Amino acid sequence: ILNVEQSPQSLHVQEGDSTNFTCSFPSSNFYALHWYRWETAKSPEALFVMTLNGDEKKKGRISATLNTKEGYSYLYIKGSQPEDSATYLCAFDYNQGGKLIFGQGTELSVKP
Amino acid sequence: ETGVTQTPRHLVMGMTNKKSLKCEQHLGHNAMYWYKQSAKKPLELMFVYNFKEQTENNSVPSRFSPECPNSSHLFLHLHTLQPEDSALYLCASSQRGQTGGKLFFGSGTQLSVL
Numbered sequence: 001i002l003n004v005e006q007s008p009q010s011l012h013v014q015e016g017d018s019t020n021f022t023c024s025f026p027s028s029n030f031y032a033l034h035w036y037r038w039e040t041a042k043s044p045e046a047l048f049v050m051t052l053n054g055d056e057k058k059k060g061r062i063s064a065t066l067n068t069k070e071g072y073s074y075l076y077i078k079g080s081q082p083e084d085s086a087t088y089l090c091a092f093d094y095n096q097g098g099k100l101i102f103g104q105g106t107e108l109s110v111k112p
Numbered sequence: 113e114t115g116v117t118q119t120p121r122h123l124v125m126g127m128t129n130k131k132s133l134k135c136e137q138h139l140g141h142n143a144m145y146w147y148k149q150s151a152k153k154p155l156e157l158m159f160v161y162n163f164k165e166q167t168e169n170n171s172v173p174s175r176f177s178p179e180c181p182n183s184s185h186l187f188l189h190l191h192t193l194q195p196e197d198s199a200l201y202l203c204a205s206s207q208r209g210q211t212g213g214k215l216f217f218g219s220g221t222q223l224s225v226l
Contacts, residue, residue, distance in 0.1 A: 004154070034214060043116070044155075044202070046214035089155065098143050098206055099168060100215065102155040 002026055004092045006103035013080050013110055020076045021106040023090030027071035032093040034100060035064055035075055039086040047075075047088075080110040115139065118203050118218035125193065126226050133188040133221045135203030143208045144186040145215065146178060149200040161186060162208055193225045 005024040013019050025033060032051045038044040048057040053068040061078045077084055087107045091100035116137045125131050137144060146158040160168035161180040175197075177189040186203055200222050204215040 036215075041219075043217040043219050044215075046216070049214045091155075098145060098160055098162075098208060098213070098215070099157055099170075100155075101157075104152075104154045 002092065002094060002101050004090060004101050004103040006088075006090055006106050008106060009104065010107040011109070013108070015081060015110055015112050017080050017110075018076065018078045019080055019108065020074050021088055021108075023073045023075070023103055025071050025073070025090070025092040025101075026094070027069060029094040030068045030071075030092075031095065033066055033068075033073050034091040034093065035073070036089040036091065037086045038089060038105070044089060077108070080108070082110045082112050084108060085110045116203060116205055116216050116218040118221055120221055121219065122222045122224075124224045124226060125190065127193060127195070129193075130189070130191045132190065133201055133203075133223075135186040135188075135218055137184055137186075137203075137205040137216070139205055139207075139216060141205035141207045141216070142183055143206050143213075144180060144183070145204045145206075146186065146188055147202040147204060147217075149202060149220070151199075155202070159188075190223075193223075195225050198223055198225045 007022050035047040036044040048064045050066040055066040057064050063076045066073045087105040089105045091102045119134045144161045148156045158172045159178045164180050179187040200220045202220045203218040206213040
């Protein structure tokens, strides 16, 4: 059974803090690793899709790294803002068919 | 209108009712998906359609019946559901064949089965 684990499950930080989350996935049959941000009452929105071992992606204050050999990805948020409060999902694509296996997500709360 | 739109946003139905969820994508994508989000569980893939053909049925009970009349529209027909089917149902689309094609999600239908 393919399993994607995210940690921590939830995180409460103060505005200005930097934070990071972990996504663990199977190291075999890797095709791509996705990160999504899901704000309350909105649709999940893609942040990054990474396909190559050692990939690093950046979007503003958010960045992500990928290690396909050991099966993990990190998402970093520098200088968290209240608008970063959301659930961050990672998803493992193993067969190029859009059959993503999602983790349970990390719920981030940033207090002003 | 852009993106992926789903209707209705909320639905309450009895176990003997028949209802349908509708999804429309305006992105020119060639693949559409139904996902289910139950409380405290990860997003779970239900169905995949590529170029209007169903390519995945993730062991979903037959009381859920998908329909994809064209590459822009996707329906989920619901019949004799159980209370445990209460969940958020999300539609998504993507462009298959594109390296690491990301999913574009609708806002979801929050379904309550009484």
